Amino acid sequence: MAFFSELQAALDAMRTVVGDDVEAVDVPGVVQQITDEDVLALIEHASVLVRGGECVRIAGSGAVASRSTRDAGHSGLAQKRGHRSTVSLIQDLTGSTRADAAKQVRLGEALAAGLVPVEAGDFADHDARAEGQASVDEETDAGAPTAGQAGTARRPWHAVLGEALMTGALTSAQHDAIYRGLGEPPVDDVRATDDPTTDGASEAAVTAGRATEVRTAWETAAGQLIDEASQRTVEELASAARTIRDLLDPAGAELRLEQRFEARSFRRWTDHDGIRHGSFTFEDEGGAWIESIIDTALRPRRGGPRFVDPDEKARAEELATDPRTNDQLAYDLMLDVLRAGALADAETVFGTRRAGIRIVATAEVLADATEGRAAVALLEDTDTTLPGWLVARQACDTGTMTCTLDERGNPLDLGREARLFSSKQRVALAVRDGGCRWRDCDRPASYCEAHHIDPYSEGGRTDIDRGILLCRWHHMQLHHGEWRITRDGKNDFVLHPPDGGEPRALPARLARRYAWGDLQPPPRRFRPAA
Incomplete structure (x- = not known):
């Protein structure tokens, strides 16, 4: 069905359910009176209209960005309307937050870039802001590649995402999650060659071949995530995209972790009323530890498993009836942990489950990590990727547990010896x-x-x-x-x-x-x- 025909069909279906002459202020009352099936159908039809309108708005934002580049100066479209950047203009037109407007522009630029072929190996860094390399408050917008930049090779890897967005296979949130999660391919890696015997022509051929492999890897990953999008939450798509990026580029994964490690910080200040505040920026392992400590102690309040052990069950019931809020409990817990320090009695603080982090790695990853090669493993609870050196250190500190899997990731059977899982x-x-x-x-x-x-x-x-x-x-x-x-x-x-x-x-x-x-x-x- 043609784009606007689909929107018209959804609009006609909504009219059938709600009525043709209903006023906007009367819609909530009408919806309260219709059947459950009609309510769900109404939401589905409205979602079609929202997605369609959003696609048009994103495409328009990309067009505005391409006409408001820095090179255009004061004659740019946004500038002629009295705005310093495309983001500012889109925010004014849509009445959205600056973050939402920046997202619209980012997706629009990606759509525009997907229309123009680029030379093999030329991966424009048009989404630097998405990777944290610039602030969302940045007042300049990178435009799409111009016709003069177009080459004879293929479209950029993310063109499949733009097509999926415009055909309704992806929502804008899903597109953004995959696009930002996968990020840009490692350009520097594919352009380098250390072979002194390679002449200029051969080096160019090798570089082009590597660039094609990289682009194919990212495009393949994007395609598979598109196929999964209808069955997954946006959060899971984003997590999977980041994981795939790190699996495809373990050396880059280590560099990104090092950057997050360097950004770690703790700030404290006192406000005008004399109240002391603190703010953490965690690196990966430290953040995982804090989450493990708090989740272990508070899981009875957060829908954790039911308890069979009498002592733990009693402790859970005591925690459930505690008058403190979860935030207050977390605060008191962290102070207890800080006071106890290295001499803390884990059973007293946490009950029968001790706080800690567990890393899941294949045998190949562990071997690579132990021998100093680039590798990537996952945290058990969050699927956050961790670099090989951290895996090797954890294995040295705490040891390993071997779990044999079949080719589909299924662990081996252990029989019917017990009623409960061990x-x-x-x-x-x-x-x-x-x-x-x-x-x-x-x-x-x-x-x-x-x-x-x-x-x-x-x-x-x-x-x-x-x-x-x-x-x-x-x-x-x-x-x-x-x-x-x-x-x-x-x-x-x-x-x-x-x-x-x-x-x-x-x-x-x-x-x-x-x-x-x-x-x-x-x-x-x-x-x-x-």
């Missing part, structure tokens, strides 16, 4: 699932419970391939709401609604899947390290 099985489930497998749930593995998809009372085995991680809320929803989960062999788990509706697959966390090398086909030069 602690080692829970680790294996965490490695495989990455957290709650229910659609659109972001609960990490430490907040999940192991569910038997085959009831134990009916002969179900406590095997890893017949177990799945679910957060407490979704675990209770499944049992009390008569949902069912099935699995054919070691394929994806399948969720069956209680009303006989369409079953839905429950794939593993997207970033976790790509951590096992599920980016097909990865170019040889940039094959994932794990």
Whole structure:
């Protein structure tokens, strides 16, 4: 269906539901009176209109940016309207925040750049702001490549994202998450050659070949994330995009971590009322530790798993009835940890689960890390990527636990010796699932419970391939709401609604899947390290 025909069809459907002559102020009252099915249909039709209008606005923002470059001076489109930058003009036209206006311009520039072919290896840094290299308050806007910059090669790697946005396969938020998460390919790496025997022509050919491989890798990653977008949250797409970027470019991943490490800081100040404040900027490992400390202590208040151990259950009930807010509890906890210091009794502070971080790495990654080669691994709870040197240090400090997986990332079975999943099985489930497998749930593995998809009372085995991680809320929803989960062999788990509706697959966390090398086909030069 043509672009505007689809919008017209959605508008006609909304008129049918709400009425043709209803006033704007009467819409909320009318919607309150219609059926559940009509409410959901109304939201779907409205979303089509919103996405269509947003696509047009993004395309327009890109056109404004290309006509408001620094070279245009005071004759630029934005400047002629009394604005110093495209972002300022778009913010004024749309009534949005500056951050939203900057996003519109960024996506519009990407769309415009996707229309113009570029020379192989020439990856314009038109999204520097998205990578934190410039502030969102920047008053200048980079324009799209001009016709004079166009080459004879292919379109930029992100052109597939622009097409998906304009055809409705991606929303603007999904496009931005993938685009910013993948970032620009490592141009410096592909342009370098250290072979002294290589002449100029051969060096150019090698550089062009490497640039093509890099572009293919990024375009392949973008295409696979587009395919997954309809089944994933925006947050998961962003996380997966960052993970893929680091897997394809482990050397760049180490550089990015070093930059975040250098940016670490703690600031404290006293305001006019004499109240003391503090502000942290965490590097990756420190941030993971703080999250682990707070989450471990507060998970009973945040929907963590139900407790079998009597002492931990009593502690959880005491915490649930505590009159302090979560923020107050977190504050008091951090002061307790600071006071206790290195002599803290972990059981007294945290209960039976000790705070800490667990890193998931393949055997190849661990070998590369130990031998000093560039490598990337993941944090168990968040799928945050960590560089090889940190993996090697963690392995030296705390040791490793081996979990053997099959070619699809499934851990080996352990049989029916016990009614409940063992602690080692829970680790294996965490490695495989990455957290709650229910659609659109972001609960990490430490907040999940192991569910038997085959009831134990009916002969179900406590095997890893017949177990799945679910957060407490979704675990209770499944049992009390008569949902069912099935699995054919070691394929994806399948969720069956209680009303006989369409079953839905429950794939593993997207970033976790790509951590096992599920980016097909990865170019040889940039094959994932794990």
